Amino acid sequence: MKPTQSWDPERYARNARFVSDLGAPVLELLAPRSGERVLDLGCGDGVLSQRLVGAGCRVLGVDASPEQVAAARSRGIEAIVGDAEALAVEGEFDAVFSNAVLHWMKRPERVLAGVWRALRPGGRFVAEMGGAGCIRKIETALLRVLDGRGIDGRGLNPWYFPEPDAYRAKLIQVGFEVDSIALIPRPTPLPGDVIGWLETFAESFLQPVPASERPGLLAEVRERLRPELCDAEGRWIADYVRLRFAAHRPEVGSSDARRGRASP
Numbered sequence: 001m002k003p004t005q006s007w008d009p010e011r012y013a014r015n016a017r018f019v020s021d022l023g024a025p026v027l028e029l030l031a032p033r034s035g036e037r038v039l040d041l042g043c044g045d046g047v048l049s050q051r052l053v054g055a056g057c058r059v060l061g062v063d064a065s066p067e068q069v070a071a072a073r074s075r076g077i078e079a080i081v082g083d084a085e086a087l088a089v090e091g092e093f094d095a096v097f098s099n100a101v102l103h104w105m106k107r108p109e110r111v112l113a114g115v116w117r118a119l120r121p122g123g124r125f126v127a128e129m130g131g132a133g134c135i136r137k138i139e140t141a142l143l144r145v146l147d148g149r150g151i152d153g154r155g156l157n158p159w160y161f162p163e164p165d166a167y168r169a170k171l172i173q174v175g176f177e178v179d180s181i182a183l184i185p186r187p188t189p190l191p192g193d194v195i196g197w198l199e200t201f202a203e204s205f206l207q208p209v210p211a212s213e214r215p216g217l218l219a220e221v222r223e224r225l226r227p228e229l230c231d232a233e234g235r236w237i238a239d240y241v242r243l244r245f246a247a248h249r250p251e252v253g254s255s256d257a258r259r260g261r262a263s264p
């Protein structure tokens with residue numbers, strides 16, 4: 001069974017608006033300049049693309065979900081449906097920006113090769129994703145509860161949370177110069193019950209479970225997590241860890257570009 005995940009813009013806005021609300025640091029790291037052509041990779045419903053437009057950028061959003069692309073377009077964002085592991089845009093962009101998406105891409109080499117091709121020489125790649133240890137408690141609780149029902153959930157795990165050194169090596173392998181990369185623990189208050197988070201993001205794990213049994217399974221996961229992630233006032237705080245980085249494609253003929261790049 002392959003991991004699968006669907007994106008419902010209304011459910012996403014209800015349970016996951018914090019994802020774009022907390023995007024300020026990665027936007028700051030990008031430091032968008034007026035007039036730049038920016039690709040927003042995994043633009044979702046376009047909230048951060050709008051911020052880029054507000055900074056004067058010409059933005060193209062790409063997202064795998066037709067529903068999210070429609071939501072982005074309804075905000076006035078130019079957006080297309082596309083697969084980040086098979087990006088088909090060539091050499092046009094001053095920057096590629098991505099927030100909270102790359103951890104869904106289990107073939108990062110393909111993503112990075114596409115980002116490289118999309119950037120002009122000198123162009124920047126600035127992103128934030130889940131990093132090593134991200135939502136480990138949630139992941140562990142899901143796997144344990146599935147295990148209790150005789151299901152091995154490891155093959156259903158849709159996420160890839162790399163260490164900085166591992167992702168740095170992948171960026172360099174494609175030819176990027178890495179300007180910064182860091183792991184940032186960010187315990188994240190959820191807007192409601194952890195069940196809303198699980199319904200929004202952990203759909204893959206539920207695939208082998210009959211629909212009638214899913215609410216019971218989610219309730220069991222919640223009770224496992226309560227002592228670790230729910231505070232005395234009943235607020236849920238997810239154990240997020242971010243990996244934030246800035247890299248660039250060296251100018252043609254620069255010493256960076258000559259430094260042994262493998263072709264993507």
Ligand code: BEZ
Pocket residue numbers: 019100103129130134135159201
């Ligand atoms: C995120 O949106 O950052 C995220 C989603 C699922 C798991 C971990 C992080």
